[in-house]
Amino acid sequence: MFHPLRVSEVDRLTDDAVAVTFDVPPELRETFRHTPGQHIAVRRAAPPGEPGTRGEIRRTYSICAPAGPEPALRVGIRLVEGGEFSTYALKELAVGHTVEVMEPAGRFVLEPRPGHFAAVVGGSGITPVLSIAATLLAREPAARFCLVRSDRTVASTMFLEEVADLKDRFPDRFQLVTAVSREERQAGLGSGRLDRERLTRLLPALLPVTDIDGWFLCGPLGLVAGAERALRGLGVRRDRIHQEIFHVDEALTDAPTTETRAAPAPVGTALSATLSATLDGRSGSWPVREGESLLETVLRARADAPYACKGGVCGTCRAFLVSGEVRMDRNFALEPDETEAGYVLACQSHPATEEVELDFDR
Template sequence: MSLRFHPLKIGAVEQAAADGSAVALTCLVPVALRAVFAFSAGQHITLRAYVDGVELRRSYSLCSTPEQLRRDGVLRIGVRVVPGGRFSGYVAESLRPGWCLDVLPPVGNFTTAFDPGRRAHYAAIAAGSGITPVLSLAATALAVEPRSSVTVLHGSRTVDSAMFVEELADLKNRYPARLRLVPVFSRERAGSGLSHGRLDHVTLTRYLATALEPGRVAEWFLCGPPGVVQAARRTLAEHGVDSADDSIVHTELFHGDTAPAATARIAPPSPVEPVRSPGQPHELVVVLDGRTSVVRHPGGQRLLDAAMSVRPELPYSCRTGVCVTCRAKVVDGEVRMTGGAALTEQELAAGYVLPCQAVPVTERVTLDFDVS
C-alpha cells in the first residue's frame, strides 16, 4: 500500500511535560479522510514541513486512540523537544493552531488486535517519550476489553520531564482497579519518596519480582532507546518470557538501530549471484502507485537514496530503520540490510525490507512499495 501526504490543520499545540521539554500536537482530520487515517493503537505518523526553505520529515507516535479519531476526528502525537532539533523546535516554538502540516497516514507494527471478549493482562515498559504510544495502547485496551488490565512501568529523568502525567492520571481515575502505573526516575534524589533508578537490567529484575508476575502477562510492549529495549528483552527472557516471539513481546525503538545485519530474499529464493563490489552498477526497479521506474546506481548506495533519484515522492521519514515508513517488498533479487529491528521476523521472512537500511546483493533488485 503506497502512502501519500495529506495537509491537516493543527488543532492545538500544548505542553506535554511540566518543564516544557515536550509538547502534544493535535491534528484535525476531516470526515472525508478519516478512513484514510484509520489506525491501530501504537502506530505512528510522519509529518512534513518546510523550515527556512528546507524540507524536513519526522515520525511521531500517536498518543490518541482510534476511537478519538472516529468520534472527534483528531490525531494527537507527543513531541520531545530536542536541543537544537530543527523539527521539534519548529513544532514547539513556531507552529500555531490553524496552520497546516503535511501528514502521512499511520503505519507501524507496535500494536495488537484488542478483542472485547478477551480477558488479559498487558504490561508496558517505556522510557522517556516511549510512553507516547503506550498511552494509546493502554487507553484502547482498557476501553475495548472491559475485563483486561494494564501495568505500565515508565522511566523518566525527572518528575518535571515526565510526559503525559495528567493524561495517565486521568486514565488511572477512570480505571482504578485495572490500571497500575509504576513511575521510575533516574535523576531524582534517592530517598525523596520517589522510585529511583534507570530502566536497566538490575532495576527491571527488581520490578519483575515485586510489581509484575511475568507468567501472568499475555503481551508486553517495550518502547524507548535501544539500551532500554535490549535490557527489557534480556530480563524478560531470564524470567521465562519468549522475548523473540513478536506476538508476545512488541518493541519500538526511538533512537537508532543496533540490530544485527539481516538478509531478505524472495520466496522461493532464486539463484544468488555473487556480491558485486562497491561502485559496480546495479539495476533497481521501483514499483510505486502502479508505475514502474528503473535506475542504475552504485552498489554501495542505500536503496532508498537510489530509488528517490527517480521517484522523489517515495514515503520515508527517519532514514535510520526505526519508523518503517519506507517499508517495501523485495519481489526480485536479493538485498542486505545493515539494520532492521523495526521489522518483525514474519515480515523479514516474507521479503519485506527497509530500503533506507538496505544495499543490493544481486545485479538486479525489484522493490514493490504498493504491496501492503
C-alpha cells in the same frame, strides 16, 4: 500520501515537550483512522541550503490519542538537540498553522482484546503506549494493563495527567509503576535506570511475566534492548515482545546488521545492480548508484516513495523483497517475523545481487 492539516491545539506538556492536535476534515476521517500505537509522518520545507534533505524535512511522531470512530489526531513531540522539526514545533508552531501529514502507519499496535498486557517505556516512549492502554481499557472490560515507565525527572515526564486519569478511571485494571533516573522520590521505585538487571528483579515481583499476553517496549535503544533481554531471560516468548525504538544514537557503532537471503558483496567490490520496484501499482527499474540505498534509488525517479526518518527506526519505507538479495545496514523497526517473511527497510538496504526487486504495496 501527505495531506495538509490545520493545527487546532498546541499544549505544553513539559519544558521540552508539546502535544499537537490536528483538525481532520470529514472527507479524511477514514484516511486518518488509526490503530492504537501507530504513528504519522509530518513534513515541512527545509531551510535553504540544508544538506541531504531534498528540500524538505520529514519526521515521525506517535499518536497519543485513543482510537475511536471520530479520529482524534494528537501527537507528542519532545525537543531533540539539533532537531529541525521538534525545534520548530516547540518554538514556532501555533494554532491555525498548516502541516503536511501522512496517513497513520506502523505495526507497534494492539487491537483491543481480552487479556493481560504490559509495557516498559522510557521518556517519550509513553506516547504510543498511552493510546494503546487508553483504547484497550475503554473498549475491553476483560483486559488489564501494567505500565512501567522511566523518566529523567518528574518535571520531564510527558502525559502525567493523562496517565493519572487512566489510574483513576480503571483502578482495578490499570497498574502503574514509575521510576526516575536523576532524582530521589518519596514513593515508587528508587532512582536509577531501568536496565536489564533491575528489570530482571523487578518484573517478576509485579507480574506473572510469562503469562502476559503482550509486552510493549518503547523508548531509547538502551532501555528497549535491556528490557527485551530481561524478558527473554525470564522465559517470555519472542512473539509476545513488541518494540519500537526512539532516539537511536547516530554514532552507534554496534547497530544490528540484518542480511536478507544472502551475504553482502565482499568489501571493496563494486556491484553493478538494477532495482525494480512497485509503488502504488506502478513499476519501474533503475540502476543503483554506488553507495546509495535502495530508497535513494527509488527517490531519484519517484518522489512519492514512502520514508520519514531514513535511520532504520520508523519503518515507513518497509518493502517486500520479491527477488534478489540485499544487505541492511541496521534495523530497529521490523520485527523478526517480518524480516523472516522477506520484508526489508529500503532506507537501509543495499543490493547484494545484480538484480533486486521490491514491492512497496504488499
